[in-house]
Amino acid sequence: DAGVTQSPTHLIKTRGQQVTLRCSPKSGHDTVSWYQQALGQGPQFIFQYYEEEERQRGNFPDRFSGHQFPNYSSELNVNALLLGDSALYLCASSLGTGGENYGYTFGSGTRLTVV
Amino acid sequence: AQSVTQPDIHITVSEGASLELRCNYSYGATPYLFWYVQSPGQGLQLLLKYFSGDTLVQGIKGFEAEFKRSQSSFNLRKPSVHWSDAAEYFCAVGARWNDMRFGAGTRLTVKP
Numbered sequence: 001d002a003g004v005t006q007s008p009t010h011l012i013k014t015r016g017q018q019v020t021l022r023c024s025p026k027s028g029h030d031t032v033s034w035y036q037q038a039l040g041q042g043p044q045f046i047f048q049y050y051e052e053e054e055r056q057r058g059n060f061p062d063r064f065s066g067h068q069f070p071n072y073s074s075e076l077n078v079n080a081l082l083l084g085d086s087a088l089y090l091c092a093s094s095l096g097t098g099g100e101n102y103g104y105t106f107g108s109g110t111r112l113t114v115v
Numbered sequence: 116a117q118s119v120t121q122p123d124i125h126i127t128v129s130e131g132a133s134l135e136l137r138c139n140y141s142y143g144a145t146p147y148l149f150w151y152v153q154s155p156g157q158g159l160q161l162l163l164k165y166f167s168g169d170t171l172v173q174g175i176k177g178f179e180a181e182f183k184r185s186q187s188s189f190n191l192r193k194p195s196v197h198w199s200d201a202a203e204y205f206c207a208v209g210a211r212w213n214d215m216r217f218g219a220g221t222r223l224t225v226k227p
Contacts, residue, residue: 004158042119042205042217043159090158106151106158 004093004107012113013081019112021076025093026105031055032074033104034066035090043090049074050096078112086114117142119208121218128196129226136191136221138206148189149207149215150180159205165189176200201225 005024013019025032031050035043045058049068068074072093078085088111092104120139128134140146147166151159163174170182180191189206203222209215 040219042207042219044217045215092159103161103164106160108156108158 004091004105006089006091006107006110008110009108010111010113012115015081015083015114017081018077018079019081021078021089021091021110021112023074023076023091023093023107025072025074025091029093029095029105030072031094031096032068032072033092033094034074034076035092036060037088037090037109039087046076081114083114086112088112117146117208117216119206119216119218121204121206121221123221124219125222125224127224127226130198131195134191134193134196134200134223136204136206136223138189138191138218139187140189140206140208141187142208145184146208148180148182149209150174150178150189150191151205151207151217152176153203153205153220155202162191162204196223196225198225198227 003026007022023032033048034046036046037043046060046064047057047066048055049066052068063079065077088109090109091107094104118141122137149164150162152162153159162178163172163180165172165182172180178193180189182189201223203220205220206218207215
C-alpha cells in the first residue's frame with residue numbers, strides 16, 4: 001500500500017522563478033494538506049484541498065497556490081520565489097477534511113532551495 | 116489563537132535511560148493534541164494523539180503521553196530509550212486536524 005508520494009525530492013530555483021511541487025495521496029485518501037517546514041522549525045500549515053477545492057488556508061501570501069485533480073493528487077505552486085521560501089514542503093493526505101478517525105499520512109517532503 | 120511551546124531544543128539521553136519531552140500549549144478550548152516523530156529525510160510519523168477521555172495515552176514504539184489540563188501540558192515519555200529513537204519530535208495542537216499548529220521541535224540524541 002503506497003503511502004504519500006512527493007516529487008521531486010530536491011529542487012534548486014533562482015529568486016523570482018516559479019516552482020510546482022507534486023503530491024500523490026495515500027491510496028484511499030481524498031484530502032491533501034500542504035505544510036512548509038523551515039530549517040529548525042515545525043511545519044506551518046499552507047492550505048488543504050478536498051473535492052478539488054481549497055478548503056482551509058493558513059497565513060501564506062497569494063504567491064502560494066494549489067490545485068487538486070480528480071484522482072486526488074495535488075500540486076503546490078509558488079510564484080516569484082523569495083530566498084525565504086527555502087524550506088521542506090510536506091504533503092499530508094487524509095480521508096475527509098476532519099481526519100479524526102483516520103489520521104494524516106505525511107510524505108517525505110520536497111526540499112526547495114532558492115538561490 | 117492556539118500555539119505550542121517545546122522548551123527543549125535538544126536533549127541527549129543514554130541508551131536505556133528514561134525520556135521525557137515537554138510540550139506546553141495555549142488554546143481556548145479542549146484541544147486535540149499530537150506527538151509526531153521525524154527522522155532525517157523522512158516525513159512526520161504520528162506517535163500518539165489525544166482527543167478526549169483517559170488523559171494517559173499510549174502510542175507506538177513504546178511511547179506514552181499525559182494530558183494535564185491544569186498545566187496546559189502534554190509531555191511525551193518513554194521508559195527506556197533505544198538508539199533508533201534518535202530523531203526530531205514535534206508536539207502539535209489543533210481543533211481539527213487541518214488546523215494543526217506544530218511546536219518548533221525537540222531533537223533527541225541517544226548516547227550509546
